[in-house]
Amino acid sequence: MTLLRHLAVAVIVGVVIVILSVRLNAFRDYQIAEVACYVVAVAGLTVLVGLSGQLSIGNGAFMAIGAYAAALMTIHLGWPPEAVLVASAAIAALGGAVVGVAAARLHGPYLAGATLMLAVALPSIATKYSGVFGGDQGLSVSLTVPGFLGPSFPLTRWQAWLTCAAALITLVLLANLARSRVGRGWRAVRDDEVAAERSGLNVARLRILAFVVSAACAGLGGALLAVTTSIVSPGAFTLTLSIALLTGAVLGGLGSLAGAVWGSLVLVFVPTYITDVAASHGLSSSTGSNIPVAAYGVVLIVVMLVFPDGIQGALRRLFKPMTPDAGILRGAPRRRASASEHQEEGST
Amino acid sequence: MGQFGELTLGGISFGMIYAAIGLALVLIWRATRILNYAQGGMAMLTTYIALTVISHTGSYWAGFAVALAAGLVLGAVIERVVIRPVENKPPLNAVIVTIGLLIFLEGLAGIIYGGQFRSFPAAFSITGLRHGSLGISSNDVFVAGAVLAAALVLAVVFRYTSAGLRLRASAFNAQVARLLGVRVGRMLTLGWALAGLIGALAGVLVSPSTFLFPDSMDSIFVLGFTAAVIGGLDSPAGAVAGGLILGVVLNYVGGYLGADLVPLFGLAALTVVLMVRPSGLFAATRTRQV
Amino acid sequence: MSEPAAALAVEEIVAGYGGVLALQGVSISVRPATITAVLGANGAGKTTLLRTISGFVRPRGGRVMVDGRDLTGRRPEDMARGGVAHVPEGQGVIAELTVEENLRLGALWRRGRAVRADALAEAYQRFPVLAGARRRPAATLSGGERQMLVIGRALMSRPRVLLLDEPSLGLAPRIVTQVMRLTARLRDDAGLTVLLVEQNARSALGIADKGIVLNLGQVVAAADAAELAADVGLRKHYLGF
Numbered sequence: 001m002t003l004l005r006h007l008a009v010a011v012i013v014g015v016v017i018v019i020l021s022v023r024l025n026a027f028r029d030y031q032i033a034e035v036a037c038y039v040v041a042v043a044g045l046t047v048l049v050g051l052s053g054q055l056s057i058g059n060g061a062f063m064a065i066g067a068y069a070a071a072l073m074t075i076h077l078g079w080p081p082e083a084v085l086v087a088s089a090a091i092a093a094l095g096g097a098v099v100g101v102a103a104a105r106l107h108g109p110y111l112a113g114a115t116l117m118l119a120v121a122l123p124s125i126a127t128k129y130s131g132v133f134g135g136d137q138g139l140s141v142s143l144t145v146p147g148f149l150g151p152s153f154p155l156t157r158w159q160a161w162l163t164c165a166a167a168l169i170t171l172v173l174l175a176n177l178a179r180s181r182v183g184r185g186w187r188a189v190r191d192d193e194v195a196a197e198r199s200g201l202n203v204a205r206l207r208i209l210a211f212v213v214s215a216a217c218a219g220l221g222g223a224l225l226a227v228t229t230s231i232v233s234p235g236a237f238t239l240t241l242s243i244a245l246l247t248g249a250v251l252g253g254l255g256s257l258a259g260a261v262w263g264s265l266v267l268v269f270v271p272t273y274i275t276d277v278a279a280s281h282g283l284s285s286s287t288g289s290n291i292p293v294a295a296y297g298v299v300l301i302v303v304m305l306v307f308p309d310g311i312q313g314a315l316r317r318l319f320k321p322m323t324p325d326a327g328i329l330r331g332a333p334r335r336r337a338s339a340s341e342h343q344e345e346g347s348t
Numbered sequence: 349m350g351q352f353g354e355l356t357l358g359g360i361s362f363g364m365i366y367a368a369i370g371l372a373l374v375l376i377w378r379a380t381r382i383l384n385y386a387q388g389g390m391a392m393l394t395t396y397i398a399l400t401v402i403s404h405t406g407s408y409w410a411g412f413a414v415a416l417a418a419g420l421v422l423g424a425v426i427e428r429v430v431i432r433p434v435e436n437k438p439p440l441n442a443v444i445v446t447i448g449l450l451i452f453l454e455g456l457a458g459i460i461y462g463g464q465f466r467s468f469p470a471a472f473s474i475t476g477l478r479h480g481s482l483g484i485s486s487n488d489v490f491v492a493g494a495v496l497a498a499a500l501v502l503a504v505v506f507r508y509t510s511a512g513l514r515l516r517a518s519a520f521n522a523q524v525a526r527l528l529g530v531r532v533g534r535m536l537t538l539g540w541a542l543a544g545l546i547g548a549l550a551g552v553l554v555s556p557s558t559f560l561f562p563d564s565m566d567s568i569f570v571l572g573f574t575a576a577v578i579g580g581l582d583s584p585a586g587a588v589a590g591g592l593i594l595g596v597v598l599n600y601v602g603g604y605l606g607a608d609l610v611p612l613f614g615l616a617a618l619t620v621v622l623m624v625r626p627s628g629l630f631a632a633t634r635t636r637q638v
Numbered sequence: 639m640s641e642p643a644a645a646l647a648v649e650e651i652v653a654g655y656g657g658v659l660a661l662q663g664v665s666i667s668v669r670p671a672t673i674t675a676v677l678g679a680n681g682a683g684k685t686t687l688l689r690t691i692s693g694f695v696r697p698r699g700g701r702v703m704v705d706g707r708d709l710t711g712r713r714p715e716d717m718a719r720g721g722v723a724h725v726p727e728g729q730g731v732i733a734e735l736t737v738e739e740n741l742r743l744g745a746l747w748r749r750g751r752a753v754r755a756d757a758l759a760e761a762y763q764r765f766p767v768l769a770g771a772r773r774r775p776a777a778t779l780s781g782g783e784r785q786m787l788v789i790g791r792a793l794m795s796r797p798r799v800l801l802l803d804e805p806s807l808g809l810a811p812r813i814v815t816q817v818m819r820l821t822a823r824l825r826d827d828a829g830l831t832v833l834l835v836e837q838n839a840r841s842a843l844g845i846a847d848k849g850i851v852l853n854l855g856q857v858v859a860a861a862d863a864a865e866l867a868a869d870v871g872l873r874k875h876y877l878g879f
Contacts, residue, residue, distance in 0.1 A: 055443055106622060108439050109383030109581070112447075113573050114622055116385075120570065121615040128608070239566075243451055250444055290458030290562075297452025304445045305433050510746055517732055517743050524730040527692060529718035529747035529795060 006175045010168040021160045029156035030228070031268055036163035037224040038264035040170045042248040043257055044217020047174055049246070050255025051183060052210035053190030055108075058099070058115030059218045060242035061122040066092040066219025067226040067237070068126065071139040074227075081143060085166060085223050092219020093212050100211030104204045119242040123234040138233025141226045163224045170217060171257050177213070178257070186210055218245075240293070247296050251303055253310030262311040270295070355603040356596055361488040362557075363595020364495035368550035369572025370579065370587030371499060372543035377581045378519045379539035380435055385446040388569030389453035390426070390544055391551030394418040395560055396461050398552050399468055408469055415548045423544020427537045435536070457562040465564075468555035491553045498549055499588055502542065515539060567611065571598070574618040645670040645705060645831040646691070646722075646799040652699035653690045654855075660686035662855040663700070668799065668848075671829040673821065675846035675863060677839045677877055682852040684835040685727055688801045691833070692724035693717035704798055719747055721798030727807065729788045733777035737768055740776050740787055744794030761790040782813035789820070799831045800824075806838045814838065818845050839877040843867045851876050 021029050045059050066088040073084045099118065103111055126133040133139070145158045177183055185206045188196040197203050226232045248267045252259030271292035278288035307314055369387055376384045384390075398415035402408055430449060434441045472486040506512035517525040518535035526532050550572070551565060558564050575594050579586020594617065601613045646668040653661045660683045668674045676684050689695045691702055693714035702710045709720050718724070723744075732740055738758075745757045762769035765786045771779065779787060785805055792800055802821065806814040822845040824830040836842035843849055849866040851859040859872055866872065873879055 049440070053440070055440055057447065102619070102623065109377075109443065110577070110622055112383070112385075112443055113570075113577070114619070117570065117615045117618050120566075121611060124611060240451075243447060246444065246447070254440075287459050287462075290455045290463070292455075294452050294455025294459060297448045297450070297455055300448025301430055301445050301452065304441050304448065305430070308437070308441060510742075513735075513739055513743060514746060516735065516739075520734045521730070521732050523694070523714075524726070524732055525743070526714040527718055527724050527726065527730065528743050528791070529715050530743070531715050 002179050003176055006172045010172050014168055017164045021157045026154055026156040029160040033159040033163040033228045035264045035268045036167040037221045037228055038248060038267050039167045039260055040224060041218045041221030042245055042264050043171060043174055043260035044214035045245050046249040046254055046256065046260050048210050048214035049249060051178060051190060052186040052207060054207060054210060055112045056115040057112055057242050057246055058118035059214060059245050060237050061118045062092045062095055062215040062218035063222030063241065064122055064237035065095050066222030067232040068133060070223035070226045071141045071232045074141050075139060081162065081227060085220060088223035089216045089220040093216035096212040096215020097208060100208035104207050119239045123237050126234040136234060138231055140231050142230060143227040159228050163228060166220060166224055170220065175257055243296065247300055251299055251310050253312030256312040259310050259312035351603060355599045357488060359596035359599030360592060361491045362599060363592040364492045365550050365554045365568060366571045366575040366594050367588040367591025368495045368546050369569060370575035370591050371584055372546040373573060373576045374581060374584050374587045375539055375543045379536055382442040386449035386453060387547050388565030389450040390422055391547040392562065392565040393453050393457055394422060394548035395468065395551035395555050396457055399466060399560060402469065408471060412552055415552050416545055419544040419548025420541045424537050424541040427540035454562040463562060465559040465561045468560045470556035494549060494553060498546055571614055574614060578621050644668060646833060647703040648691060650700040651690055651697050653686060653695050653697040660855050661690065664857055666850055668831055668833055670831050671825055672847040673825050673832040673834055673845055674848045674850060675842040676833060676835045676850050676852060677842060678852035683855040684852055685803055688724060688803050688835055692722055692801055718795060722801065723792035723795055723797035724801040725788045725792050725803060727803040729784050731776045731784045731787055735776055736773055737776055737787060738772040741791050741794055744791040748795065757794045761794060765790045781809050782816060785809065785817050799833060802832060802834045804835055804837060806836060806841060814841055821845060840879055
């Protein structure tokens with residue numbers, strides 16, 4: 001039943017996107033495609049952080065893995081894009097398994113620190129082995145419109161369709177996963193790992209699985225980004241990207257798939273808007289390009305302080321019965337022993 | 349003095365910087381169980397402030413003093429405004445807030461000061477600041493000495509003063525401390541202020557070598573974090589030891605194997621330490637009270 | 639029944655955690671230089687009562703008055719400075735600090751080095767065993783010694799009222815007797831006012847002047863300790879002996 005409902009929603013959204021892509025111009029189609037790429041990656045991250053409670057500030061590295069895999073496969077193997085996308089996701093998933101196993105027993109700052117190192121160190125591999133990876137200039141990826149769509153079908157529209165289809169499929173799969181026993185297991189581990197262990201859950205396996213899933217999503221997002229932007233270079237996958245993904249997930253609402261969509265919309269549209277505004281006010285380009293960075297930071301802080309449930313949480317509160325329910329249940333936050341707060345109602 | 353000796357001494361100098369950042373991280377971790385990802389960013393900002401003072405007054409020491417004072421203030425303000433609300437929330441919130449703080453500070457610095465690399469003066473003669481040189485420079489001695497002095501002063505404050513007793517009590521058992529009349533909130537602010545101070549010190553000491561730009565403290569932070577992890581996040585002495593070891597070893601790598609291998613080696617070091625550190629470190633804080 | 643001379647008065651306290659009300663309108667009055675025992679089964683609300691008085695739990699209704707001053711809703715550190723010393727369940731020794739540091743902590747908020755030094759000297763006089771262990775980490779103390787330490791530490795602030803939460807927990811019977819005797823002596827010699835929460839009702843009633851029995855967050859009995867001890871029906875029903 002849930003699967004049908006998710007599929008129905010996906011189909012409806014898909015139809016809307018098709019209509020939009022035809023009515024909007026090429027640049028807007030490109031932006032739609034961009035959003036879809038981020039949705040895939042942010043959704044994976046929001047599942048990892050929001051559902052399984054593991055913080056990663058390194059998912060940009062998995063995007064890089066997916067992107068470079070896609071580029072290399074397209075260039076050297078000439079596979080069709082569908083196959084490339086799936087294979088890239090799989091390769092990134094493998095990376096996620098490795099990291100997940102290594103990080104299985106890390107928590108909190110140790111985990112975040114380890115993923116931070118990953119985000120910082122991985123792009124440098126592309127520069128070190130520039131023969132294979134194209135160094136700082138990177139590799140270019142070409143995407144061709146399939147024949148059956150006709151010779152005058154715009155590339156950007158095809159990109160929008162391809163990426164959005166991938167995004168919708170991913171969202172449906174994630175939504176089902178979140179409702180399944182695995183999803184419940186993740187939430188149990190997130191809320192109280194010791195209790196989860198005691199009640200028989202294989203905590204390590206669940207945590208690794210969450211990493212694999214989020215890495216696969218990030219890898220798919222990276223591959224999609226590769227075919228959308230037509231280029232992969234180390235400069236596109238810095239720590240800033242990992243933080244941007246986290247910002248999108250937090251802003252949209254951790255653990256919420258609909259939130260991943262809101263967050264991705266913000267990620268794509270707001271920085272260019274801000275930069276445009278800054279440029280139109282005559283601010284220098286370095287100032288203009290730093291404003292989104294400072295804004296990311298403020299967003300993260302303000303959201304965490306004021307409305308930790310993000311956009312989706314705020315929507316849910318405003319429109320209680322009518323919220324688009326992506327099927328993710330959020331558990332109550334754990335309380336730590338109070339260090340400085342006068343407690344409203346004590347702690348057990 | 350052979351290359352080994354020079355590398356060792358140069359490594360000690362850098363190591364003390366990592367130790368300082370590590371020390372600041374441990375300070376905050378012990379007091380609030382939060383890892384301050386913005387530690388490097390705070391240090392970067394106070395160093396920019398120092399640079400502004402220096403270029404206006406022509407005096408290095410004025411800038412030095414202002415940087416330290418700014419570190420104190422910045423740490424206190426950050427704790428009070430940004431951190432206090434998330435001290436009792438799930439740890440994830442604090443991590444995201446400090447990361448947000450980090451990129452806000454970096455963006456802010458980019459807006460105010462621009463992204464170009466700036467040179468920052470050293471306190472004393474810097475000839476021989478980089479590895480592969482002849483002998484050790486007076487600045488190296490100053491760096492090591494300053495951090496050591498700061499660490500010692502902190503140790504004395506913690507061990508022998510009433511404020512230090514309150515700080516320790518607040519960190520070890522905040523609830524009991526409050527029952528005894530300790531204003532734990534103020535102690536936390538003080539802890540962050542001290543961490544800001546040490547971070548500011550690290551910033552002005554290392555910036556002559558790394559140049560100053562919004563992201564300049566990122567790698568220093570990561571290595572400082574590694575130092576703290578090596579020593580154990582709960583141990584200030586461990587952070588200092590970890591920093592020294594890391595600084596020296598990385599300098600050997602840079603000197604004997606090539607500078608471009610240093611970041612990868614740092615990554616490997618951190619990975620190894622995180623793997624080897626018994627999960628018992630965190631198991632202690634995660635035992636359930638039945 | 640509140641008397642103007644009460645050292646501690648709790649009026650119609652309503653308090654709880656989340657959706658559960660642990661205290662539903664509890665009133666207690668404690669005269670100076672007396673020991674009042676708060677008894678009852680587990681979950682009756684005894685510990686919540688103390689935590690409300692000392693400020694860890696903000697009451698949803700009612701008042702907490704110390705020496706006639708309304709201190710309701712103050713934070714723990716302010717309650718402590720207001721004359722309420724709470725020795726929590728499990729003692730609350732700060733294990734990483736030394737014995738002397740633990741003691742000194744209790745008086746740090748008091749002004750004047752001489753005042754603090756006197757308090758420390760007095761603590762060592764009262765508890766010679768602590769004097770012998772002053773430089774040792776508090777973690778190395780035995781159960782009974784720890785109990786001495788936390789009581790001594792609480793006394794360092796010259797409190798108006800001492801809240802003792804389950805001092806007998808985890809202690810051998812012989813030590814329990816020692817602790818109870820000590821508490822009684824503090825009342826007799828130093829005029830200390832004590833609110834004593836105890837599972838071990840028998841030993842508590844042995845030294846108490848008054849007894850209060852809590853059940854499910856309400857006071858079901860309040861009388862002189864001797865009366866309570868003699869009321870076999872009540873004892874059996876609520877106190878288990």
